[in-house]
Amino acid sequence: MESIKSLPADERPREKLLRDGAAALSVAELLAILLRSGVAGEGALAQARRVIAAAGGSLRRLAGFGIADLCELRGVGPVKAIEVIALLELAKRFGEEEFEPGAAFRSSYDVYAHFRERLAGERCEHFYAVLLDNKHRKIRDVRVSQGSLTSSIVHPREVFLPVIRESAAAVIFVHNHPSGDPTPSREDLEITRRLREVGDLIGVRVLDHLVIGRGRYVSFVDDGYW
Numbered sequence: 035m036e037s038i039k040s041l042p043a044d045e046r047p048r049e050k051l052l053r054d055g056a057a058a059l060s061v062a063e064l065l066a067i068l069l070r071s072g073v074a075g076e077g078a079l080a081q082a083r084r085v086i087a088a089a090g091g092s093l094r095r096l097a098g099f100g101i102a103d104l105c106e107l108r109g110v111g112p113v114k115a116i117e118v119i120a121l122l123e124l125a126k127r128f129g130e131e132e133f134e135p136g137a138a139f140r141s142s143y144d145v146y147a148h149f150r151e152r153l154a155g156e157r158c159e160h161f162y163a164v165l166l167d168n169k170h171r172k173i174r175d176v177r178v179s180q181g182s183l184t185s186s187i188v189h190p191r192e193v194f195l196p197v198i199r200e201s202a203a204a205v206i207f208v209h210n211h212p213s214g215d216p217t218p219s220r221e222d223l224e225i226t227r228r229l230r231e232v233g234d235l236i237g238v239r240v241l242d243h244l245v246i247g248r249g250r251y252v253s254f255v256d257d258g259y260w
Contacts, residue, residue, distance in 0.1 A: 047079070057177075061093055062086055068117055073109030081109050085118075097122040139170045142253035145206055145244055148175075153210035153246045159186035161209040163193060165202035166241070173200050188225055190232045197238055205233065207243040216247030218259060226254060 047063040056064065065082035072081040088107055089096035096118075104115035133139075133148035145164060153160060159181040165173040176196040179186045186209055197205050207229065209222075218226075226243045233240040243254040254260050 065118070068121060069110075069114055076109065084108075085110065093122075133164075133172060135172050135174055137172050139164075139166055139172065139206070139241065142242055142244055142251075142256050145208060145242070146246065146251045146253075149208050149210075149244070149246055150251070153208070154214075154248050156210055157212050159209055159212060161186045161188050161193075161207070163197060164206040164208060165197060165200050166204040166206065168203035170204055170241070173202055190229055193229060194232060194236065194238070198236070202238060204239040204241050206241050208246065209244075210246045214248030216245040216250055216252040218245050218252060218254070223259065226260070230260070 047059055047067045050059055050063065051067065059067075062079060062082040065085060066078040069078045069082055069085075072078040076084075085104070085107055086093070086096060089099065099119070101112065101115045101119060104110045104118060105112060110118075133144050137144075139145070149162065159179075160177060161179045161181070163176045163178055165176060167173055178193050178196070179188050188209075193207075196202075207226070211217075222243075222245060226240075229243075230240045241255070243259075245252045252259070
């Protein structure tokens, strides 16, 4: 049985959350913290993975489960089911519209709606790359850097490493302004120019760069910054 206690201390969900923050945990690890204990022959982390698998690996599908559906899963009683449903309902109300892997990029709003709740309230800058295939379908998000209160530290090498590793054909950059004002700074304009040049050099198309503020955003393409 893979119990949480049997894992190395730095891999246990609670310890990882304390050290790295909740964003560093997988969905299964977050759910394992909520489930707390597993069942005979199965630890909480394995049970969490099984619960997610029962929803086809989709957190949104799991959010559609009722108490009876969850209670049909081994080891999930009414108390755990109620806690899971309450948490998922809070997450739904939080308002993030998911831009899922495999979905086609249609407009800057798709990306904004995906990141707005995640980034709008952050106290320091986070810089993300949204990787796309040659049909502009999403591969995945990658957080490239986390900065200070006023700026992020971004280097083209770190930005394009995951792009190349995933064989992405196109990329969209996203970062937030903790001030709440999404107007691009001179540094934003300069790093975007450099990233576009690197993208052209290696054959990866930079489709857009979004700056997310509080309740609004700027698209470099839509708002005429290139």
